[in-house]
Amino acid sequence: xxxxxxxxxxxxxxxxLADALDRAAIDASCRLPVLLFFGSAIAWLLVGSVFALLAAxxxxxxxxxxxxxxxTFGRVRPAHLNAVAYGWSSTAAIGVAIWLMxxxxxxxxxxxxxxxxxxxxxxxxxxxxxxxxxAGASNAIEWLEFPTYAAxxxxxxxxxxxxxxxLMFRERRPGHVYVSQWYIFxxxxxxxxxxxxxNSMLVFWPVQGSVQAIINWWFGHNVLGLWFTPxxxxxxxxxxxxxxxxxxxxxYLSILGFWSLALFYSWNGGHHLLGGPIPxxxxxxxxxxxxxxxxxxxxxxxxxxMTMRGSxxxxxxxxxxxxxxxxxxxxxxxxxxxxxxxxxSLNKLTxxxxxxxxxxxxxxxxxxxxxxxxxxxxxxxxxxxxxxxxAFLIKAHFWLASTGILLxxxxxxxxGLIQGIELENPKVPFLTIVAHTIPWLHAxxxxxxxxxxxxxxxxxxxxxxxxxxxxxxxxxxLFTKERSFP
Amino acid sequence: xxxxxxxxxxxxxxxMDVAKVHGALLREKQEPCDGMAPIPLxxxxxxxxxxxxxxxxxxxxxxxxxxxxxxxxxxxxxYAPTAPGKAKDPLAIGKRVYVANxxxxxxxxxxxxxxxxxxxxxxDYVNGPSSRLAAIVLNGITGPIKVHGVVYxxxxxxxxxLLKDDQIAAVLxxxxxxxxxxxxxxAPEGIAAKRAAxxxxxxxxxxxxxxxxxxxxxxxxxxxxxxxxxxxPGKAATAAPVTPSR
Numbered sequence: 001x002x003x004x005x006x007x008x009x010x011x012x013x014x015x016x017l018a019d020a021l022d023r024a025a026i027d028a029s030c031r032l033p034v035l036l037f038f039g040s041a042i043a044w045l046l047v048g049s050v051f052a053l054l055a056a057x058x059x060x061x062x063x064x065x066x067x068x069x070x071x072t073f074g075r076v077r078p079a080h081l082n083a084v085a086y087g088w089s090s091t092a093a094i095g096v097a098i099w100l101m102x103x104x105x106x107x108x109x110x111x112x113x114x115x116x117x118x119x120x121x122x123x124x125x126x127x128x129x130x131x132x133x134x135a136g137a138s139n140a141i142e143w144l145e146f147p148t149y150a151a152x153x154x155x156x157x158x159x160x161x162x163x164x165x166x167l168m169f170r171e172r173r174p175g176h177v178y179v180s181q182w183y184i185f186x187x188x189x190x191x192x193x194x195x196x197x198x199n200s201m202l203v204f205w206p207v208q209g210s211v212q213a214i215i216n217w218w219f220g221h222n223v224l225g226l227w228f229t230p231x232x233x234x235x236x237x238x239x240x241x242x243x244x245x246x247x248x249x250x251x252y253l254s255i256l257g258f259w260s261l262a263l264f265y266s267w268n269g270g271h272h273l274l275g276g277p278i279p280x281x282x283x284x285x286x287x288x289x290x291x292x293x294x295x296x297x298x299x300x301x302x303x304x305x306m307t308m309r310g311s312x313x314x315x316x317x318x319x320x321x322x323x324x325x326x327x328x329x330x331x332x333x334x335x336x337x338x339x340x341x342x343x344x345s346l347n348k349l350t351x352x353x354x355x356x357x358x359x360x361x362x363x364x365x366x367x368x369x370x371x372x373x374x375x376x377x378x379x380x381x382x383x384x385x386x387x388x389x390x391a392f393l394i395k396a397h398f399w400l401a402s403t404g405i406l407l408x409x410x411x412x413x414x415x416g417l418i419q420g421i422e423l424e425n426p427k428v429p430f431l432t433i434v435a436h437t438i439p440w441l442h443a444x445x446x447x448x449x450x451x452x453x454x455x456x457x458x459x460x461x462x463x464x465x466x467x468x469x470x471x472x473x474x475x476x477x478l479f480t481k482e483r484s485f486p
Numbered sequence: 487x488x489x490x491x492x493x494x495x496x497x498x499x500x501x502m503d504v505a506k507v508h509g510a511l512l513r514e515k516q517e518p519c520d521g522m523a524p525i526p527l528x529x530x531x532x533x534x535x536x537x538x539x540x541x542x543x544x545x546x547x548x549x550x551x552x553x554x555x556x557x558x559x560x561x562x563x564x565y566a567p568t569a570p571g572k573a574k575d576p577l578a579i580g581k582r583v584y585v586a587n588x589x590x591x592x593x594x595x596x597x598x599x600x601x602x603x604x605x606x607x608x609x610d611y612v613n614g615p616s617s618r619l620a621a622i623v624l625n626g627i628t629g630p631i632k633v634h635g636v637v638y639x640x641x642x643x644x645x646x647x648l649l650k651d652d653q654i655a656a657v658l659x660x661x662x663x664x665x666x667x668x669x670x671x672x673a674p675e676g677i678a679a680k681r682a683a684x685x686x687x688x689x690x691x692x693x694x695x696x697x698x699x700x701x702x703x704x705x706x707x708x709x710x711x712x713x714x715x716x717x718x719p720g721k722a723a724t725a726a727p728v729t730p731s732r
Binding site: 017019020021023024027103104106176178179180237238241242243244245246247248249250251252253254256277278279280281283284285287288291292294295298299302306307344381382385387473474475476 | 507508509510511512513514515516517518519520521522523524525526529532533536537539540543544547548549550551552553554555556557558560
């Protein structure tokens with residue numbers, strides 16, 4: 001089972017062919033629902049990028065489009081957050097998770113109609129929600145701006161997906177349950193729990209006072225940690241060993257990483273309220289849990305790194321691997337940064353500055369989104385049965401996305417630190433501090449332009465592969481012209 | 487996308503057109519599986535160190551896991567420094583109860599509304615015997631009542647169903663010592679006694695009924711007028727211990 005050298009299983013060429021036929025049947029069964037989720041995710045990515053650019057430009061040029069109520073900062077900014085969180089990220093995550101589930105259950109996908117209905121409902125919910133935010137009907141709770149009716153549609157759609165996941169898992173071919181499936185299952189149950197609890201406690205029967213803030217951030221942080229993170233880790237746990245043809249380094253590290261994440265993450269939300277009017281013990285407990293997040297992060301990083309060891313040269317050739325490993329490395333960086341930001345001494349400086357925004361994008365883009373790109377580059381050709389038409393577009397996408405996000409994170413981190421240090425100094429007038437952030441915000445707008453251009457290249461690639469343009473390739477579409485791609 | 491290209495789900499090459507299997511699938515590696523490398527010793531050590539740090543952090547900065555400690559540097563293990571029981575300032579509670587329940591008629595200034603609601607500032611009913619004042623708040627008033635020579639004809643609701651003994655005691659203490667009033671603090675047990683005495687009364691009192699109540703101070707009521715050094719007499723009430731440092 002550990003032979004890394006060929007495209008066959010050790011059982012011989014005949015068994016290898018049978019395996020390939022199995023995979024072909026699985027992929028064919030996934031085609032419609034997964035491509036639906038991927039396609040709509042990419043559409044929402046473009047929409048979200050436009051809102052992001054508008055919001056970024058408004059920070060340096062406040063009068064830009066300020067005459068249109070629908071396009072004021074207070075609406076465009078939550079429209080961006082929700083379009084990328086629910087439109088792009090969640091939709092892409094569901095698509096990737098569906099395919100991984102089918103592959104890892106080793107049976108063709110059944111009940112595809114449930115998923116198609118879920119995809120339609122999900123997009124309907126996001127579209128209604130984003131429009132409602134622009135129209136001014138946001139309910140003004142961060143990460144939960146969608147009004148009740150849109151949230152309800154999302155919840156129904158989500159229930160379909162969770163039910164499908166259970167049905168699928170019951171019909172799996174017997175055998176070992178791989179670590180990616182633990183994470184997908186975790187995410188599929190954690191998210192409805194979070195979403196229903198927060199809606200009932202903040203929207204339908206609102207709790208009073210500062211407890212609202214506690215619940216809000218419990219949800220806001222757990223969406224990242226118990227929904228997006230597990231799906232991205234599931235994808236990474238699949239892609240790295242799959243593309244390399246090696247086993248994942250250590251089963252024990254997988255177990256440790258999964259359970260420590262499950263144990264510590266849901267305590268993290270309180271670190272958004274340090275210094276706020278909530279009991280000291282709650283703040284300290286969330287700080288401790290945030291620091292303890294180093295355990296799953298280091299564990300997972302070791303697991304990925306040791307699996308990659310000796311194969312880093314492949315990053316030069318394989319697009320899927322390069323995007324995925326970029327994401328995995330950023331997971332380590334962003335999590336370590338997050339643990340440090342939870343400490344009171346650093347939080348005092350970074351809270352309420354652009355530093356936090358940089359951290360958020362390092363997590364949601366450099367880690368999560370890049371991982372999803374990697375997975376899509378791997379999965380889509382198998383569903384369409386056509387190779388990516390243009391290596392140039394993939395290359396352009398990677399370099400625009402990676403330099404764009406690095407520029408954004410570096411400028412917001414430095415700008416935020418300067419802002420935080422000056423805010424601590426009572427001798428600096430507030431407007432001077434604001435003026436000092438402007439160059440960094442310009443850099444952020446430019447980084448947004450780079451990212452958006454990258455997204456356009458990706459969307460174009462996706463349309464071209466769906467249309468099966470170009471001549472049929474014999475081998476995969478790679479960054480370099482090396483023949484010996486494993 | 488083309489349904490004809492869809493391979494049959496049955497397992498086995500015989501039913502499949504092998505040529506139709508996509509190249510990406512044929513060159514694909516095995517499905518991922520697990521290696522069995524042990525957890526490195528240094529990682530276990532680091533985890534133990536983190537756990538040790540966490541315990542220490544929670545010990546020093548958890549505020550004793552109390553819901554009312556907001557300053558993490560205040561070590562508040564064990565009992566509160568003010569000994570058993572809840573110690574709160576009756577004037578602060580009284581002010582809160584007053585603002586929430588009474589101020590809409592009697593106003594935060596305690597002056598009432600001319601012609602409609604009587605003033606509490608400098609009122610004989612407020613500064614007079616606490617037995618009558620407690621009866622008014624517990625049962626409410628109906629019909630005309632004369633304050634400072636002005637007749638007010640209105641209704642005041644009964645509060646015995648809405649406020650607890652300590653809340654009524656606190657609000658009475660507050661109105662007896664605010665706006666220049668200088669009467670003694672009222673204790674919760676006095677209100678409890680009055681509440682029991684008036685338990686069967688279900689309609690508001692009238693002015694003659696109030697004046698018929700024997701003018702006496704309730705048990706636990708401090709007789710002290712405010713001392714000359716400006717210390718509010720509420721702090722002297724024996725039955726209502728006071729937090730020293732909040």
